[in-house]
Amino acid sequence: MQNALPATGRVSLDFFQPYSVGLRGILAQIIIGMIVALVLYPFYEIIxxxxxxxxYLFAALWGIAILGSLEPRPGSIEGMLYTEITFGEHALxxxxxxxxxxxxxxxxxxxERSSVGFMEKSEIGIIKTFDKSTSKTIRGYVGRFTIFHVIIYMLVGGIFYEISGYQ
Known part of the structure; x- marks a missing residue:
């Protein structure tokens, strides 16, 4: 998709390469995943x-992705304010x-719901249960959140790496 943009319309994507997969990037994602998990933990039961x-989880995570970067990167508020790049780059x-x-x-x-005993449906209708006795510790939650964050980042990053032709 990136290659479909004119060369002048993808300069910042070529420069920033928003989805990079390497040791440094994965370590950064592990740290980010742990911090985001801890920040969202007070809202655990609501989510x-x-x-x-x-x-709620989607909106919180996407909001953090858009607002959380202090670098003028594509797809962030800072990037929209301080870089002169195309709308297509930001939209992508x-x-x-x-x-x-x-x-x-x-x-x-x-x-997460399967690991804490949450049931969505039963034969008699919709029931919601949350068995606190089987809920995991905050360490288990942070670990699962971080692992999942890194895996999804790598999968989506790899797909967009290929689609965008960063190689």
Whole structure:
């Protein structure tokens, strides 16, 4: 998709390479995953138990991706304010971030709910249960969140790396 943009319209994508896979990038994602997990932990029950938990998690993660970078990178508020790049470049990175966060939110909630005894449906209708006795410690939650964050980052990053032709 990046190659479809004119050369002058993808300068910052070529420079920043928003999805890079390497030891330094993975270590950074591990740290980011742990910090984001800790920041979202106070909202654990709302996200895991709530009917719209996936939406809350998606919105929080995508919002952090858009607002959290202090660098003028494509797809961030700072990038939109301080770089002279095309809307297409920003839109491409915003779309990739949305796909990454949506996949993460849906799959992570499925995993987390199954690990804490959350049931969505039964034969008699919809029941919601949350068994605190089986809930994992904060360390387990942070570990699962971080692992999942890195895996989804690498998968989406690898796909967009190939699609964008960074090699």
């Amino acid at each position: 895991v138990k709530g009917n719209y938990g996936w939406l 990175v915003l779309a990739a971030g949305a796909v990454q966060m949506l996949i993460f939110a849906l799959l992570f909630l499925r995993w």
